[in-house]
Amino acid sequence: MDTNLVRQVLGQKVQFIHGDMACVYGALLAGCNFFAGYPITPATEVAEGMSELLPKLGGRYIQMEDEIASMGAIIGASWTGAKAMTSTSGPGFSLMQENIGYAVMSEAPCVIVNVQRSGPSTGQPTLPAQGDMMQARWGTHGDHEIIMLYPYSVQEALEMTITAFNLAEKYRTPVLLFIDAELGHMQEKVVIPEDDEFEVCYRQTVTVSKEEYQAFRPGNNAHPDRLVPEFAPFGSGYRTYVTGLTHNEAGLPRTNSPEIHDRMIRRLCEKILANRADMTFFKESYADDCDIALVAYGITARACEDAVAEARERGIKVGMLRLITIWPFPEDLIQQWARKVRLMVVPEMNLGQMIHPIREAVAGQCRVVPLNKIGGEVHTPGEILEGMVRAIEREREREPAAA
């Protein structure tokens, strides 16, 4: 897709838009040319923006009958070579789970935007929560890895949506892009990047003849050692058979072979895990001058920034680690922080989800304290600061200074 044309359709370079629209802008800049979805608060504006802008760029927008079908449609579109996206929120994300597994298994690049709202079930439709963190990881059944990015500002939502498409293409896998309901409907300045300010990636196209082609043979003639297969779209004349069943390199079901299953699933996991460095994004502050850490993500991290500024003024040596990549979980990063602080405070808008992989990575090297809030409101900076001070005091009581 011609990015100059995209820029023309997007309009002015500097705009004041909400997070949902920033996802639309990012997708279009990344070359998204197919969207299928079903409207749901607070993600409706993603679909709305796509329905308005995508046809102007020659792309296709389909409103599906539900989220199961939406996910199916983007996988199908992806197999025709399209860069495909859907968007949803909690209840719709639940419905998408089975087909997310199908995208993993069939190595169909696609992007799923989940504007997180409060659940379970229909919950608090208009209010933010961060309750889908573990569903993102394990919502679909079976062993697998998933990539999930979690921006915290409107500008970052645009940029991370581009990155989500790039990772989906490079690793032939579904990528989850989460934003908070708060960010989805929050307006902020966005600057539309120029061509030389971002990269656009495409899946490896086929390097062999039709006779030699095997749709799920890892690597290609130029890079035989790659774990990701090369790609020939449906309709190109290359014979392709796609199934969610365990399959051999030709794509044909081989459901009784322990070896084939083991090799295939390990490869699907390894193509992501071996490339963590390429997909781990985070931001740190006061990383080299702190003995307490706030570990946060999404909108919660914005309140944390204010709390850190206030705490530093009071002489509390707190640093902050903001996770942008949630999955694959950046355990090395957490371990580095665990070695330098005595206390980690983890604010989340749920009753404790990311604290579990954090504790697992920390493995007892420092104390890890949750700071949970549910009900539909973002933690205030004051609540984060108070919670942190309380945790510090409890820590002191627990280990009285050796006098």
Place this chain on the structure above:
Amino acid sequence: MKQEIRICGFGGQGVVLAGHVLGKAAAAYDGLTAILTQSYGPEARGGAARTEVVISDRSIGYPRIVSADVLVAMSQEAFHKFREDIREHGIVIVDPDLVIDHQVERKTYRVPATRIAEELGNKITANVVMVGALTSITEVVTRDAMMQSVLETVPARFKDLNRRALEAGFRAGEEARSVEATLALTGE
């Protein structure tokens, strides 16, 4: 400099759009940082709507407002709901025809935005009149930035109407300021 501005009224008055042009004026044309958050009832029209804009010359972390420096109220219900939550030195701007009871112990400016908009030919522009008045009363954004923001936001065929509405709003704000100053002098 950090200003927290709450604009409230009933759904359909263009309260969120008023916040949008304000935030856009600050962020896109005045080189400031701005964040808009919103909340509204489930109704398509009616019900209480509010939008909150934080404007700062630095980056903004927590997006919500803590308490308002400026409350703009365009409906009685919204005024009653939000009048408690204004900073001690904060100000209130009301449409006195819609917020008849606007007793509050804060400096109060009266801008008959809906009446002015009706006189201009379309009461739908009352929100634009109001942000014009807000601009000249608070000077939180420049008039140029606000004009650019409004003209960039509205459809081409409504540009002229909205230009006139905004200019009328600038003047109404000046008048409200001088009335307030006179009242303050006479100790009322």
